[in-house]
Amino acid sequence: MTTSPDATAPAAPTAGTARHRADGAHDALPVPAATGSVAEWTERYTHAVMDTFGPPQRVLVRGEGPYVWDADGTRYLDLLGGIAVNSLGHAHPTLTAAISAQLGTLGHVSNFFASPAQVALAERLLALAEAPAGSRVFLTNSGTEANEAALKLTRRHGAGSRPRVLALEGAFHGRSMGALSLTHKLAYREPFEPLPGGVEFLPFGDSDALRTAFAQDGENVAALFLEPIQGEAGVRPLPPGYLALARELTTAHGALLVLDEVQTGMGRTGRWFAHQHPHVGGGVLPDVVTVAKGLGGGFPVGGLIAYGPQVAALLGRGQHGTTFGGNPVASAAALATIGVIERDGLLTHVTELGERLRERLRSTGNALVGEVRGEGLLIAVELTAPVAARVVARALDAGIVVNPCTPTTLRLAPPFVLTDEQVQPFVDLLAALPADLAEETP
Structure with missing residues (x-):
């Protein structure tokens, strides 16, 4: 698992919710601290959360822009955006202030x-x-x-x-x-x-x-x-x-x-x-x-x-x-x-970045990468073999979040604030996929 140099574990929250008192003051009430490892939180998840999604791939505790961090302090580039939800990325100051x-x-x-x-x-x-x-x-x-x-x-x-x-x-x-x-x-x-x-x-x-x-x-x-x-x-x-x-x-x-x-x-x-x-x-x-x-x-x-x-x-x-x-x-x-x-002119940015990204994905030169389609920043990479789940696992280990929406299809729906430089590691990962990936033991 790759940890980025700045992928420090986020500090545990210290602020609590407030309870009104008759004298107008507030008592801080404790909130769950973001301490503990991914393995520890995953174990607790299996005993408390209904098993409708399967075990979580990671336990995430913080985000900023197009990045998220897990409970072990590892940083990930979020190219799924909560499945096309986090259009402004994570912890956008204008959104959180509003x-x-x-x-x-x-x-x-x-x-x-x-x-x-x-x-x-x-x-x-x-x-x-x-x-x-x-x-x-x-x-x-x-x-x-x-x-x-x-x-x-x-x-x-x-x-x-x-x-x-x-x-x-x-x-x-x-x-x-x-x-x-x-x-x-x-x-x-x-x-x-x-x-x-x-x-x-x-x-x-x-x-x-x-x-x-x-x-x-x-x-x-x-x-x-x-x-x-x-x-x-x-x-x-x-x-x-x-x-x-x-x-x-x-x-x-x-x-x-x-x-x-x-x-x-x-x-x-x-x-x-x-x-x-x-x-x-x-x-x-x-x-x-x-x-x-x-x-x-x-x-x-x-x-x-x-x-x-x-x-x-x-x-x-x-x-x-x-x-x-x-x-x-x-x-x-x-x-x-x-x-x-x-x-911030993000409609234009989405259009232009999406066009550049799709072209770069088409130009990886890897035989496993077939059709690249989509509009704006809703993009699919169609693979030439049913190895989408394996590619996603490799990407996650490399610190990148994408989604296998079909056995042969990778879906990208990243935040609109993404830059060309930030997305390059994913392009490089696709270019470097081994030709025998379908033959590897899962």
Whole structure:
């Protein structure tokens, strides 16, 4: 395991939370100290945390910019960004200041009340989404919740007279029961069947199959759910013209076009939303867009954007809700994240760095490196052998975090603040992969 020269173990936190006393003073309450080794924390994890993710690869205690440190003091270059979440990197001073300031003023109120941050965030999302007059936003805590809300909204479309919902093979829209019904992977679905019905999966990117699905009883289609770029399936962009065809068919048959931009939205591809790229969406306006992940820069927040007054009215009073969605702290985090992206010109940086990085990855000269695809800083490296997990293990030992989203695919979704110099060790690692890696004993 490689330890960087400046990879010193972070100091254990000494500040505690505060308890109000009648005399106005505060008593410090202890918080868990970040002491102990990775092995010790992993052992405690196995006895306390439900085994839904398997053992953690490392136990992380600190981050700064595009780097994180584990409990043993080893530094890692984070090229996964919490799976496209940490758009500003770790411990960004503007983001942490905004969260602290809001929490010190007003942390949470129920949705019987509003806060300025909540309203301002909804207004910003409508503007960034280029949504027409009468559009509205429903704020959530996550992408799964945003897609769950979108599915409920589509059930209201046609007052229940449209039982069909279309999605694509390879789709990932979340793991709650409604969102899971839109997710294609059998390993996720089968343990929880029967799922909410009516969802049909079409071959990915197949225009003829899409036309056929609408030609056969298209008036009963409530909605078509699409990711402009499928993330979990291996960073697969829809083919050119597919979104335009989807808009044409949904409009003709009175169905809703729902775009899941949970992973691709909020600047990840170099535009606020992936469908805003001319070569991706061709000027298409959807009916619904879902967002989350990078929206809060690491703080949990998501949302559903309903385009136009008719779609916005599909979820009425009492028909949906959330306790924490749109709370003041989450809204402040999202506003700060958007503000930094604008202030620091990060959309341009994401576009330009992404182009340079993809070209450098294509030029490694290693036979194990096949296709390199993606948009902005959502990138896939397709390997010529099913060794993605082994490459990820080698990278982790070298102090680099990437993700094997398929047996042959490496996914990169790094912070927007990444530099060319910082990412070079990963390029070098790929270039140096041995040709016989597939033959090595795991």
